[in-house]
Amino acid sequence: MTSTKRFLTPEWPAPTNVKAYVSTRLGGVSEGEFDSLNLGGHVGDKPDHVAQNRYLFAQAIAMPDSLVWLNQVHGTGVKKLPSSCSDVTSDAAFTATQQQVCAVLTADCLPVLFCNLAGTQVAAAHAGWRGLCEGVIEQTLMAFEGQEVMAWLGPAIGPEAFEVGPEVREAFMEKDPEAEQAFTQKDNGKWLGDLYLLAKQRLAMVGVTNVYGGEFCTYLEKDRFYSYRRDGKTGRMASVIWFEE
Known part of the structure; x- marks a missing residue:
């Protein structure tokens, strides 16, 4: 993974025409708990600051003017872009359309970026634990219709910080008994969950073995990432992907 002050670039063997970036919390104009490159328009930040931050990020990565911000609900829905539906x-x-940007916003949940080996289809998924458990990764991969796909796991809360109750562990194990490997019991009766391992397990179940990334922790890396679990009221990072000619 390479990084600048404002964004990260995945290290994965994607075709050179595939462009992918993740913003950090650095390099923007937001203040207070949103300091400084908050890209989320739904978190209570000043709208003009969010607009300025989105402009700064787009300029920094030379992003096409086609991004569609999703209304994320911790579900498994997949939006095919471009779309005339409001x-x-x-x-x-x-998307299978060049210069069409796919994006998700996160602040502890797992962003997953996908591309096919031909560089003609890309996708971005927001995989919080609920969506991950219910199959958002599998639903996203269905859009590729049998194409060979690689995936990159972006900044999420890491396995040393993601404390959950037994009901979360049980929910995953009901879907896949192998999920037991992704949980470590604590003395307080809670469990530490590994979102990265859970995502890799789900990807492997549907035949995706070219998986990269997964070495971050939004909770522990306060200077670089927003974390809802850590801070409550906070900003959001964007993970974006598109392909060119």
Whole structure:
């Protein structure tokens, strides 16, 4: 993974025409708990600051002017772009159209970026534990219709910080008994969950073995990432992907 002050670039063997970036909390104009590059328009930040931050990020990565911000609901819906439908309630976006940007916002939940080996289809998914458990990764991959796909796991809360109750562990194990490997019991009766391992397990179940990333922790890396679990009221990072000619 390479980084600048404002964004991260995945290290994965994607075709050179595939462009993917993740913003950090650095390099923007927001203040207070949103300091400084908050890209989320739904978290209580000043709208003009969010607009300025989105402009700064787009300029920094030379992003096409085609991004569609999803209304994320911790579900498994996949929006195929471009779309004439005004309802963008979904937790993943897929496209087979060049210069069409797919994006998700996160602040502890797992962003997953996808591309096919030909560089002609890309997708972005928001995989919080609920969506991950219910199959947002599998639903996103169905949009690729049998194409060979690689995936990159972006900044999420790490396995040393993601404390959950037994009901979360049980929910995953009901879907896949192998999920037991992703949970470590604590003395307080809670469990530490590994979102990265859970995502890799789900990807492997549907035949995706080219998986990269997964070495971050939004909770522990306060200077670089927003974390809802850590701070409550906070900003959001964007994970974006598109492909060119």
